[in-house]
Amino acid sequence: MDVYELDAFRCRELLAGGEISVRELTQVFLDRVEERDADVRAFLAVNGEEALAQAADVDSRPLSERTSWEGIPVGLKDVLCVKGRETTAGSRMLEGYHPPYDATAVSKLREAGLISLGRLNMDEFAMGSSTENSAFFPTHNPWDLMRVPGGSSGGSAASVSAGEVPWSLGTDTGGSIRQPASLCGVVGLKPTYGAVSRHGLIAFASSLDQVGPITRNVRDAAALLGMIQGKDPLDSTSVGFNEPIREPTTVDLSGRRFGIIKEFIGAACEPGVRRVFNLAVSAIEALGGECEEVSLPSTERGLSAYYIIAPAEASSNLARFDGVRYGMRTEGALDLMDMYKRTRSEGFGAEVKRRIMIGTHVLSAGYYDAYYGQAQRTRTLIIRDFEKAFTDYDVLISPTSPTIAFKLGERVEDPLAMYQADLCTNPVSLAGLPGLSLPAGFSEGMPVGVQLVAPHFADQELLEVGFALERELDVSTKPDGEEVAP
Amino acid sequence: MISREEVMHVAELARLHVEDDEVPRLQEELSRIMEYVQRLSELELEEVPPTTRAAPLKNVFRRDEVKSCLSQENAVSNAPAAKDGQFLVPRIG
Numbered sequence: 001m002d003v004y005e006l007d008a009f010r011c012r013e014l015l016a017g018g019e020i021s022v023r024e025l026t027q028v029f030l031d032r033v034e035e036r037d038a039d040v041r042a043f044l045a046v047n048g049e050e051a052l053a054q055a056a057d058v059d060s061r062p063l064s065e066r067t068s069w070e071g072i073p074v075g076l077k078d079v080l081c082v083k084g085r086e087t088t089a090g091s092r093m094l095e096g097y098h099p100p101y102d103a104t105a106v107s108k109l110r111e112a113g114l115i116s117l118g119r120l121n122m123d124e125f126a127m128g129s130s131t132e133n134s135a136f137f138p139t140h141n142p143w144d145l146m147r148v149p150g151g152s153s154g155g156s157a158a159s160v161s162a163g164e165v166p167w168s169l170g171t172d173t174g175g176s177i178r179q180p181a182s183l184c185g186v187v188g189l190k191p192t193y194g195a196v197s198r199h200g201l202i203a204f205a206s207s208l209d210q211v212g213p214i215t216r217n218v219r220d221a222a223a224l225l226g227m228i229q230g231k232d233p234l235d236s237t238s239v240g241f242n243e244p245i246r247e248p249t250t251v252d253l254s255g256r257r258f259g260i261i262k263e264f265i266g267a268a269c270e271p272g273v274r275r276v277f278n279l280a281v282s283a284i285e286a287l288g289g290e291c292e293e294v295s296l297p298s299t300e301r302g303l304s305a306y307y308i309i310a311p312a313e314a315s316s317n318l319a320r321f322d323g324v325r326y327g328m329r330t331e332g333a334l335d336l337m338d339m340y341k342r343t344r345s346e347g348f349g350a351e352v353k354r355r356i357m358i359g360t361h362v363l364s365a366g367y368y369d370a371y372y373g374q375a376q377r378t379r380t381l382i383i384r385d386f387e388k389a390f391t392d393y394d395v396l397i398s399p400t401s402p403t404i405a406f407k408l409g410e411r412v413e414d415p416l417a418m419y420q421a422d423l424c425t426n427p428v429s430l431a432g433l434p435g436l437s438l439p440a441g442f443s444e445g446m447p448v449g450v451q452l453v454a455p456h457f458a459d460q461e462l463l464e465v466g467f468a469l470e471r472e473l474d475v476s477t478k479p480d481g482e483e484v485a486p
Numbered sequence: 487m488i489s490r491e492e493v494m495h496v497a498e499l500a501r502l503h504v505e506d507d508e509v510p511r512l513q514e515e516l517s518r519i520m521e522y523v524q525r526l527s528e529l530e531l532e533e534v535p536p537t538t539r540a541a542p543l544k545n546v547f548r549r550d551e552v553k554s555c556l557s558q559e560n561a562v563s564n565a566p567a568a569k570d571g572q573f574l575v576p577r578i579g
Contacts, residue, residue, distance in 0.1 A: 354516070374526040
């Protein structure tokens with residue numbers, strides 16, 4: 001097995017055993033990026049020299065003086081501000097923007113001693129489900145380069161899947177960690193809303209946005225969540241956990257009750273996905289868990305509510321990009337208003353403009369109650385449905401995505417078809433619940449993920465169940481170049 | 487169907503410049519999306535309180551203390567145009 005195929009825990013073991021230096025480990029992953037990323041295109045920018053310098057610095061200190069994760073490489077979705085380094089949110093609007101501060105999640109990884117290899121591609125301002133909305137270039141799925149990696153954290157998922165980094169950070173507003181993790185055959189965790197600070201995360205929809213790990217396995221996801229979680233005075237909506245996140249150890253699911261969300265396995269769900277999902281259900285039962293269908297009727301309105309609430313918040317959040325304080329400005333405008341309009345029309349891509357228009361429309365006079373008010377009330381009903389289900393079940397399960405990775409270009413002209421990719425993840429986001437996507441098997445040679453959902457701040461429980469299920473399913477998460485599964 | 491006037495009105499509110507030949511496409515796309523989300527307006531939800539965010543938080547207070555913040559130099563360092571530590575913009579109206 002090559003070193004680039006190792007998860008973060010195994011990388012740490014190699015370092016701790018003195019079998020490899022941090023510089024060597026960093027070089028292994030940089031070489032892998034060099035080898036694979038011309039095809040996969042997960043990275044918007046690689047900072048190899050700086051990573052190697054940081055690695056050499058760690059090597060210069062004895063093992064006994066290092067913290068436990070020091071020297072492990074990581075990739076960062078380009079929506080997390082990194083002080084002094086260009087951060088674009090996948091948009092022309094922010095080309096050349098050098099944040100004057102670090103996102104809290106980034107500074108926490110810095111404190112832990114992780115080494116960032118660079119910034120990862122994404123749908124512009126995290127709006128999309130395929131990474132084709134990146135203003136720069138699309139990312140390709142490492143399992144089949146003709147297919148999308150999912151989105152919006154497509155670069156984060158594809159880089160881990162391709163072995164370019166052992167793990168990465170993504171962000172999730174309506175499925176943007178879980179769906180690409182599912183499509184790329186890796187583990188993705190959207191923590192409970194409030195578990196991780198949003199400070200320095202370039203905002204899309206503030207009541208939904210959350211930072212989380214994308215990893216090779218559940219144990220790594222627990223470790224990375226443990227590093228980034230916590231209350232932050234710079235984000236008043238952050239809460240953190242009462243107990244630190246522990247390494248999961250659960251191997252038996254006896255006594256646990258699982259609810260299969262009926263509305264998420266309906267007609268929109270491909271037969272191949274359904275088949276793999278049933279394998280996951282059997283695996284849970286083999287481990288002693290009890291599974292039965294449960295109906296959450298309001299979740300059928302989840303996509304509609306999401307595509308009012310998220311664009312409404314986006315239209316407000318993205319008002320700040322006006323060519324004055326940061327980012328691009330279109331020159332030659334007649335006056336200030338003309339400069340605003342021309343800058344925003346040139347700087348934003350089609351999907352971002354579409355969502356700004358929808359959001360502005362639903363918030364405008366005469367429509368507010370009919371759309372935004374109704375969506376917020378529907379959100380309450382969705383939360384109540386989940387609360388009710390959690391009185392009977394410990395964990396709720398569904399496929400993560402109703403389909404396997406689709407072909408590049410297949411949905412890009414049809415926004416509503418693209419929105420359907422988030423059918424099973426949107427309602428979970430609206431309820432602020434933690435969701436874990438775990439590779440469960442393959443359909444047509446492409447990975448299929450299962451989504452596990454737990455009550456608020458029960459992320460540890462989610463990791464415990466995920467850990468047990470992962471062991472039982474034993475699915476490979478490592479495609480390798482030409483030898484990719486058929 | 488969302489009218490040409492509505493598209494232009496929303497674009498104005500959103501501070502987006504829309505070329506004349508983009509309007510029919512926007513009308514069509516926005517209409518399709520609005521038709522999809524319209525399903526919510528049929529529901530009887532007067533009795534249901536709205537949810538603004540799913541965090542279990544009410545008011546979050548902090549002490550009103552002066553802390554270090556961005557320097558003026560840092561604050562304008564990303565501006566497309568700045569002069570004497572201030573943002574420079576085209577003339578207004």
